[in-house]
Amino acid sequence: MPEALFFFYQLDHPHQPRREPNIVLKNVTIGFVLFLVLPVKALCLGTADTRLVVEEFFNSYLAAFAARDAELVAEKYFLAPMYLKTGSEMVLLRSRESVIEHLSSVFTALSRQSYSRTEIVTKNICVLSNDSAIVSVVLRRYDSEGVVLLDSGASYSIVKLDGHWRFPMAAVHSPELVVSCGA
Numbered sequence: 001m002p003e004a005l006f007f008f009y010q011l012d013h014p015h016q017p018r019r020e021p022n023i024v025l026k027n028v029t030i031g032f033v034l035f036l037v038l039p040v041k042a043l044c045l046g047t048a049d050t051r052l053v054v055e056e057f058f059n060s061y062l063a064a065f066a067a068r069d070a071e072l073v074a075e076k077y078f079l080a081p082m083y084l085k086t087g088s089e090m091v092l093l094r095s096r097e098s099v100i101e102h103l104s105s106v107f108t109a110l111s112r113q114s115y116s117r118t119e120i121v122t123k124n125i126c127v128l129s130n131d132s133a134i135v136s137v138v139l140r141r142y143d144s145e146g147v148v149l150l151d152s153g154a155s156y157s158i159v160k161l162d163g164h165w166r167f168p169m170a171a172v173h174s175p176e177l178v179v180s181c182g183a
Helices: 002-010 021-037 048-066 070-076 096-112
Strands: 041-043 078-086 089-093 115-129 132-143 148-161 164-173 180-182
Touching: 048 070, 048 115, 048 132, 048 148, 048 164, 070 078, 070 096, 078 096, 089 096, 115 180
Parallel strands: 041 180, 078 164
Antiparallel strands: 078 089, 115 132, 132 148, 148 164
């Protein structure tokens, strides 16, 4: 599986040929099947400094998500085009505008449920290199009365491109399938 996640980083790498989106989607789908079905252990190769930077980036994303700011989340965190796996659906968000539209629909659905906040129950940060990582979490969403709306897992590929950290891929999955770092 690390090859499938690394593949996302290679999309715009200057030394690699650009792949067509239909080929990428096929590889991504296969990657997600492996990613979500097999118990995955990712080898952590990066430095403690990179881990801290990735953690700060992820925490700032969570704050922007909690504020339900679709434009900020799309601009600062997501890298379009990006792949989003939710349930049995794989979505390719081709532009910043499509990311904003998707996030707006997510925030609208959360508002209808009286969404209040998200608690991160477990957070694993697996640094793959100085410019790539996987963050995998177990999250719990609450409504305004403190009732649990959702227990879920989510995993994010994070890469640093042109000096900025971004998510080129995210997957929502069962909490039992959270990725852990191992030796």
